[in-house]
Amino acid sequence: MDLTTTYLGLKLKNPIVPSASPFSHTLDSMKRLEDAGASAVVMYSLFEEQIEHEALALDHYLSSTAESHAEAPDYFPEPAEYNLGPDQYLGLIRHAKQSLEIPVIASLNGVTVGGWIEYAKKMQDAGADALELNIYYIPTHPTMTGQEVEDRYLTVLREVKKAVTIPVAVKLSPFFSSIPNIAARLEKAGADGLVLFNRFYQPDIDIDQLEVVPGVVLSTSDAIRLPLRWIAILRGHLRASLAATSGVHTAADVLKLVMAGADVTMMCSALLKHGPKRVTEVLEDLDRWMQEHEYVSIEQMKGSMSQRAVADPSAFERANYMKALQRYA
């Protein structure tokens, strides 16, 4: 069975790629993912805030108490050099490239044009095969228009593209008025691929402490519906690679998304729940199902049920809503 696929111009041995997760924090766990069969690995995200603020916070804590008392010129020893979060990240890319055979996709997460973008180049120099640019922007001011939000995405992408020659995928949120339009504009601005979609961390409220608390809820297979629809719609319109992320837990999920048009499917919650071995299990199931159903390759299947390829394109559109309601009734 030929499970190979091409994503961001990279030839991958199968369509299962672990997305940014704690598994990429250490070389050891990345190695376990490779051994389990993952075809590439997306590293955890290096955040703009981490690049900018970690240094600033460290400087604040080290300098704000210095030179304040005759007996204590400062409170910490001065190291010869710092190995801040970004430096460690770059070091990990280097080590991963030395130890892994599968491609390593670095992930950069930010929303403004600033010094942090230099890290795209540094990731490339460290050996990253591609870059996933996670633009995780939450507009909170009513004067901010949708157009401005989209422009921000495009500007950040253009700056990153200027800095690197390796392929760049943009990880998007689903909250755009016209996903095909922003997708097309991103492609025009240089995106080599789109990753659909970012599952934002949703805040929660602690009603006892009256505090807003971060909450991480792992996905289930149901979550693939959202990327599935938009990948099916976009497949016919874009040349850029498409990666599906959210809710990929089983071989069936992979099959559906590939049929919709995904070049790769990205796993996170399933790995957090079951560990790297889940990749092996899904690959085995995938192989078995494809054999049973007499498919010969992933490429053959890819996009076979995209909006353009299905008999009833309205199935992905508003009209399908009516059908769903009728069935429910």
Place this chain on the structure above:
Amino acid sequence: MSLPTEKPNGRSRPMVTIDGNEAAAYVAHKLNEVIAIYPITPSSTMGEWADEWSANGRKNLWGTVPLVVEMQSEGGAAGAVHGALQTGALSTTFTASQGLLLMIPNMFKIAGELTPTVFHIAARTLATHALSIFGDHSDVMSTRSTGWAMLASASVQEVMDLALIAHAATLEARVPFLHFFDGFRTSAEVMKIEQLTDEDMRAMINEDLIAAHRARALSPDHPVLRGSAQNPDVFFQAREANNPFYAACASVVQKTMDKFASIVGRQYHLFDYVGAPDAERVIVLMGSGCETVHDTVEHLNTYGERVGVLKVRLYRPFSVEHFLKALPTTTKAIAVLDRTKEPGASGEPLYQDVITALMESVMNDLLPFRSLPKIIGGRYGLSSKEFTPAMAKAVFDELAKPNPKNHFTLGIIDDVMHTNLDYDPTFTIEPDDVVRAIFYGLGADGTVGANKNSIKIIGEDTDNFAQGYFVYDSKKSGTTTTSHLRFGPRPIRAPYLIDRANFVACHQWFFLEKYDVLKAAIPGGTFLLNSIYGPDEVWGKLPKQIQRQIIDKKLKFYVIDAYKVAQKTGMGGRINTIMQTCFFAISGVLPKEEAIAAIKNSIQKTYGKKGEAVVRKNFDAVDQTLANLFEVKVPNEVTSSMELLPPVSEQAPAFVKNVTARIIAGEGDSLPVSAFPVDGTFPTGTAQWEKRNIALEIPVWESELCIQCNKCAIVCPHAAIRVKVYDEKELADAPPTFKSMPYKGTEFKGMKYTVQVAPEDCTGCEICVEVCPAKSKSEVKVKAINMKPQPPIREREKANFEFFLQLPEVDRRDVNVETVKGSQFLQPLFEFSGACSGCGETPYVKLVSQLFGDRMIVANATGCSSIYGGNLPTTPWTKNQDGRGPAWSNSLFEDNAEFGLGMRLTVDKLNEMAKELVLELSSTIGEELAKELVEANQSDEAGIYEQRERVRILKQKLETLKDPRAKRLLDIADYLVKRSIWIMGGDGWAYDIGYGGLDHVLASGRNVNILVLDTEVYSNTGGQMSKSTPRGAIAKFAAAGKPTQKKDLGLIAMTYGNVYVARVAMGANDAQTVRAILEAEAYDGPSLIIAYSHCIAHGINMAKGMANQKLAVDTGYWPLFRYNPMLEKEGKHPFKLDSKAPKLPLKEFMGLEVRFNMLDKTYPERAKELLTLAQEDVNIRWGIYESLANAGNGHEKKHDTVTTS
């Protein structure tokens, strides 16, 4: 010493801008293999440099990284060095003051065994009537009899040079060397100097002598015995056997100095004379004062005087021969200046040496002068007292008199014994081509750092010579700093503060109303002010005195709103880069473009490794500064009527007004001897008069949201937020904005309740707001207390606080002190300390003062708590309306437990004697009263109150009695009231230097309460590792993270079985803290409370200190427990675990604090390893505690025990 005109051997050496400590450490680290250290101001940074360099892999001259080991005390460091030397290593240490005293026993041994080594000493005052961290020679003078050579450096350059000379000479002489320089002058003075190279050192050190040292070492391959015990028959002769080495030592040193001159070009002598070859009047001294007299001599001689100065380099062995040769034969009068005091001696030590030298020369007919010169001696510069050219001139003037005053003092007004020499304070020798700048800043605003940086730029980027010296006040929060910078075309020899400045910068507006910042400005000088008011409006906001001086002195006046620029560029409260840019822009020391480039270059060097973001924000600040710097057009007339604020209120007591206020105002130098107590005794209750107004924002109470939990009061580190319950009728004269609400509990039903902030004493730390649990139901960010800007509400809240203070204190008998809420109705007798804003220690200290302050005596170990508790000008320890309050004293760092035990012994003995006398006199004073007095139950406030009443009646009766026993009883009757002894200090004391004593006191069974304010580092001296430091934390002397786990002091103490032990963390469980403190006091035996104290040395947001404490407990990092031996007696299980099993991983806590997370940024792999081990530590410790607690399940059942029957 003369500066080289050409470099011998054609070598060029780098010019560096460093302080004396770094200069000494640089040489010591190059020339040693084993370095044992212990922190003590002002020598700590020498050890820190050595540790840091070794941690960063810097190698010594022979290519190996010196081994640096921190010990538990200076005594320990000296012992370790002794051992290292005996086994053949090149070994050194650094210390000062009390630390040097602790080394003395080993010093005798090291010298007695003729062992080459050099100890580097930042000479500091010894504690006598008071501790002082500042400089004089009283410490080194205490080691005169040890048999060590003593070599004195007078400047930073000399520190580097003589350090090398000492290391080279000791190897040949075999006499150990004490190389010393003035603490808090030379140790901390930043100077541009020439740095010695490895080649210089290699050329100076004779490796054959190192081989000889190694050959003498203890080795099982050629075993010897050293350190024998000897009897009267031989000890004396054996002690004399090393005399030839001492006889040769001076020559060895001179030979080494000559060799140094041939290599480096600077020629030193055992005694260096500077001045007229035919001088008649000569001053003899050593240390940094030599520089002052040197310049004064040159100045006076250009005006036709014939004077000179003899700088003593090698003080021991004192070479009479070299001394006599160094003096001009024309000498007729000599003044010997000693920077030390030996009460009762016929003169200070150097004076006595000079007298002896001259008298011996007379007796041996070797006097090189026509007749014996007049010799006078005087004391100067104790505790870094200024020593200026004006004072040096006064000495020369005195020498010119027919009958000069002997045994004089300099620089003070002695109106008691009239010892002081008068001097003309207007006399100056500062040349016009030296730029002198003074900068007033706050500790937190970066002023000192910026100026150190400027000195480096000037020193290293221009041909100028540069000098910087930095003065701090003694507060840990809102510290005022004064930076003194000089630069000019020639080497600067001015180890004294600037009192005539061409440039004055005031980095904080509020200083204008507190200090006369322009006092030192010279006519035509420049004044730079950080002002929120622009060039057009600033004039109208200035106090009268400032306006007057700007006009009269024709000052050029510039303003910048530095905080605005800082905010805009992400610098927050740090205005360092901005003010530094202004200084360069205005002073013209470099062309503007070059200056900007140099500042940016320096920013890149300083911050580059911390990341681009830090560099960028500083660059932005530089770029935006010039556009915001404006020259002010100075009007011709004074328009202001604003006067400087009085340092204390008119209501203050006489001593505070006459003495304390002058110190607060910065005029302490002008106080005469008679102003001071003769024995170091000071009144308490003085901090209340020092209104510091350092908070930009203060908490404001929203009564309608308040649930009256009193948590805000218990956590307040400064006792600046108070609560009271009182009768409604008290509100009759309340100020209109005074807030009040009905009390919600049952115990004071019908009464009123108020939370009140002391607006001028609050430091704005926000801890109270952080812990306030009451949130608005409609807008949760609004709490029952919220931070609001202080200036607009200062006057209003000041009136409210004054009203609040006069509300009656609650009757202690009515309060349920066992609760957090109840405890806070008791008056704090520790208030408004100068501790860091948000200090984690002071809430515990304050709580103890509330619970027992009216009957407590405190033994306080040296450290943060002794500084915020006892550093002049004021003390936070105070009294209640009856005049009762804590009596406080600090003995030493190392002996605090013993000191407190001594107090207990007195209290016990005098209580016993009082009871004996009561019983003896019972028939006279009444059997019933006597019985009640002796058997009184004083276990609660009611019992204490009743006993005080009985003692009052007893005293009335005794007054009328003629029996001498009645008089004796009258003197000690107060001891019949229970007294509470509190032994307090930090972990440096309890875990390290004082541990032996602490252990002994715990074992004594005596009723003392020991409060360990555990910050897990030596906080006071800058965050050095202690045995309390946890595994994985970065600290000074543990730059790569502490590899071993924290000592479990509580567990050790519990093994005694009869010690009450509690581990508390107020931020995690305040109720447990209150209970533990009450139980400790109630327990009639030794009690140990280990209190988690968050600290700025942890690198945390101090406002969240209590939240960090909670997380420390929730992760199992700091389990809470109480071990109460009383319960055992009652058949109950004595150990109670007060916190739940860890519910979060340790990394959740460690990630919050720079002391832990910095390791991940410096040694990530090691960080992971240590985190894993630290988590294991937590798990294991929890397991131990849990099993201890579980052992109590079914405790009442009979255990299988082995009996003696």
